Amino acid sequence: MMGADHPGSGGGGRVDTVCMACGERSPGVHLRCPRCGGPAILEIEGIRWDVRRDVPSMWRYESMLPAVRRRVSLGEGVTPIRRVGDAHVKLEGRNPTGSYADRASSVMASHIASEGGRGEVAVEYSEDFAYSVARYLRGISDVEVAIPDPSRVDPQEVVALVEMGARVRFGRTGRELGYANSLSVEGLKTIALEVIEKSPRVERIVVPAETGLLALSIWKGLRDAEEAGAGVDLEVDAAILRGSGTPDVLSRIGGVSVHEVDPEDAVRGLVELARAGIRAKVLSAAAFALAEELGRGLAVVTASQRRPQVHRRGESALMADVARAVGEMGEASAYDLWRELRRYTLRGIYKAVEALEAEGELCARHVVRGGRKVRVYSRCVDGEDK
Numbered sequence: 001m002m003g004a005d006h007p008g009s010g011g012g013g014r015v016d017t018v019c020m021a022c023g024e025r026s027p028g029v030h031l032r033c034p035r036c037g038g039p040a041i042l043e044i045e046g047i048r049w050d051v052r053r054d055v056p057s058m059w060r061y062e063s064m065l066p067a068v069r070r071r072v073s074l075g076e077g078v079t080p081i082r083r084v085g086d087a088h089v090k091l092e093g094r095n096p097t098g099s100y101a102d103r104a105s106s107v108m109a110s111h112i113a114s115e116g117g118r119g120e121v122a123v124e125y126s127e128d129f130a131y132s133v134a135r136y137l138r139g140i141s142d143v144e145v146a147i148p149d150p151s152r153v154d155p156q157e158v159v160a161l162v163e164m165g166a167r168v169r170f171g172r173t174g175r176e177l178g179y180a181n182s183l184s185v186e187g188l189k190t191i192a193l194e195v196i197e198k199s200p201r202v203e204r205i206v207v208p209a210e211t212g213l214l215a216l217s218i219w220k221g222l223r224d225a226e227e228a229g230a231g232v233d234l235e236v237d238a239a240i241l242r243g244s245g246t247p248d249v250l251s252r253i254g255g256v257s258v259h260e261v262d263p264e265d266a267v268r269g270l271v272e273l274a275r276a277g278i279r280a281k282v283l284s285a286a287a288f289a290l291a292e293e294l295g296r297g298l299a300v301v302t303a304s305q306r307r308p309q310v311h312r313r314g315e316s317a318l319m320a321d322v323a324r325a326v327g328e329m330g331e332a333s334a335y336d337l338w339r340e341l342r343r344y345t346l347r348g349i350y351k352a353v354e355a356l357e358a359e360g361e362l363c364a365r366h367v368v369r370g371g372r373k374v375r376v377y378s379r380c381v382d383g384e385d386k
């Protein structure tokens with residue numbers, strides 16, 4: 001299945017690319033600075049804070065994003081915010097491929113599709129990103145994944161990429177589509193827009209930082225929203241693991257405070273999150289630990305440790321029907337669902353509820369009916385206390 005393809009969307013007018021390294025301003029959308037190759041962000045004229053609340057994805061902020069003729073979306077964004085311990089967390093693992101990278105992929109795939117698709121897109125491997133891009137480009141372009149350092153791959157991800165039809169090669173030429181680009185920033189900034197829209201009782205967004213791109217994107221999201229007329233009263237704090245050094249890009253912008261987190265505190269955070277049913281990476285757990293320490297913080301938990309499976313065409317229709325039916329019925333057993341959805345087999349319904357439960361879409365409990373223990377499913381409700 002390819003990403004749902006929508007006709008054109010996007011808000012702003014004229015776009016310039018501004019280099020974060022040399023300051024060069026170039027007309028149009030460039031992934032990196034055309035002059036020095038440095039990291040770049042887009043400046044979009046005419047952005048408006050005009051949230052389309054009927055759109056159940058990050059494209060509800062299309063008036064804040066660069067315009068595209070075709071939109072490729074799998075329903076990314078609008079991820080839950082939960083309270084855990086003394087902090088709030090934003091669960092980016094709830095995105096279609098299980099990571100925040102889907103927001104970036106949706107914008108990139110939309111631009112590639114808007115240009116009519118490319119024969120083959122070479123993508124530089126980085127964890128979560130390559131898989132997400134390959135998923136979003138399904139049916140639009142063939143994907144070749146370049147792996148610069150084979151000793152640093154997630155083996156399961158590489159296998160999943162190949163199963164999805166991507167080609168894999170080693171080394172890089174420098175011409176591949178990499179994670180750090182101006183369109184990624186546009187997609188990732190929507191995390192900040194969602195926090196503004198939901199306005200949980202927090203004063204800061206705490207971001208795990210490696211290259212600093214995600215923190216830069218959140219900072220840009222807040223800045224754009226302010227420029228577009230949304231009231232913004234949030235700061236950005238970046239969590240790095242002690243000794244890993246401040247990412248270059250964050251030294252260039254004044255608006256992000258960088259904090260070192262001890263690995264022990266990060267692991268404590270990991271355990272606290274796991275107790276709340278959230279499987280996070282160590283760096284996200286570091287952000288969570290920092291959010292608790294600083295107070296009134298919302299930590300971005302970038303990915304789930306369980307990658308949602310890519311379903312075959314028939315399976316995804318079945319799963320969508322089952323999820324919808326559970327929503328309508330409130331609570332139902334697999335057998336109840338089969339009586340409602342007779343066009344599917346009972347075995348198919350069982351498989352669908354199991355998959356939806358594994359993806360965190362459905363929650364299960366046991367009830368006693370007619371003296372028998374029966375497993376019933378309902379839509380999971382996120383503890384969204386603001």
Ligand SMILES: N[C@@H](CCOP(=O)(O)O)C(=O)O
Pocket residue numbers: 128208209210211212213214215281283284302303
């Ligand atoms: N890659 C990290 C998140 C932040 O990365 P950055 O390179 O954008 O700073 C993760 O997967 O948690």
